[in-house]
Amino acid sequence: MLQCLLKLGDDCDPGRETGQAMEWVPEFTGVWPGKRMSARAPLSALTAWGVGGPADLVVQPANEEETERAVRLAVELGIPCRILGWGSNLLVNDQGIRGLVIRPSAGFSALEIAGDSVTAEMGVGLPVLARECARRGLSGMEFAIGIPGSLGGAVATNAGAEGSQMADVLAAIRVVRRSGVMEVRDARMLRFRYRHSALLEEPALVVSATLQLTGEEPGQVSERTRAVLEKRRRQPKGRSCGSVFRNPEGGSAGRLLEKVGAKGMRCGGARVPGEHANFVLAEGKTSASDILDLMRTLQERVLDETGTLLEPEVMFAGFEEGDPALPRGARVVREIT
């Protein structure tokens, strides 16, 4: 009966596909009111590609305390728990994700500015943050204006563009650790590399981040921000996760893909658009396996014809490490508990 209190996805029996009763689901009902918790909710609705099966349970905390409580409860109950941001760099398995998924609710987005320092919660979107910084004459986030992710996801993936990245401006983060305990981490502890941080290896949930920016004349910062946005307008339109492969050392994934004739290639509903060889658009009824098939084909072709192994930039959720369906070098979203 308790399940009737939940907002259910298209499957009214949460345990049907897994063969498990998922008795643990009702443990969460008292903590998160209906709209911020969904059982068997299709994750396709929460990802930019619009593909992927359901998670057993998605909770969307609105503040630090609720986030901490969600992780603690998952630890106590022994439920695997993964973190989702806005799903703009993520391919979710067609079979979905077993266990709990934590994702920031829209309300988890406070922003505080003190001098040249900005502290924002994990659900703040990068475009909003970039625009707000420009308006206040704070330089450093101009690159982020066209990146459609949450601050939490941007920190974890060290998002970047135009030669800048999160690592350049990040001072510290507040995280909920595996154990469910909150702690402050200095940015230097995050071992940032190109589109990578320690948070992808040993997940901890970023609840807020403090950025150290540089004060400038607001008009100049706004002008640079506008120029970045203008370039972005030339990117392919449609359901995508931006660049699917990371640039190899000293090279460009897009140029290699273009050289091997990637543009226009298709698997099912997944297609490489004519404007950008490192994008994959999901058109119509695309599945995650269409996108995987296309990525593996592109990767093999570039390796065969140029000798360079392109590694995925997007992350993969609901897969085991080393799953043969994944492209080589794929990074899977690991469990926080």
Ligand SMILES: Cc1cc2nc3c(=O)[nH]c(=O)nc-3n(C[C@H](O)[C@H](O)[C@H](O)COP(=O)(O)OP(=O)(O)OC[C@H]3O[C@@H](n4cnc5c(N)ncnc54)[C@H](O)[C@@H]3O)c2cc1C
């Ligand atoms: C049109 C388009 C253009 C893009 N352009 C760029 C670009 O120029 N540069 C770039 O770097 N990326 C780009 N991206 C990819 C994407 O927007 C970024 O990587 C973004 O930072 C991901 O944020 P997200 O909230 O969507 O994270 P998600 O995709 O939801 O998650 C990505 C990873 O971050 C982890 N994560 C998410 N939130 C948290 C959190 N609060 N705490 C800890 N871990 C967390 C997840 O577990 C997962 O491993 C683009 C995407 C699109 C669709």
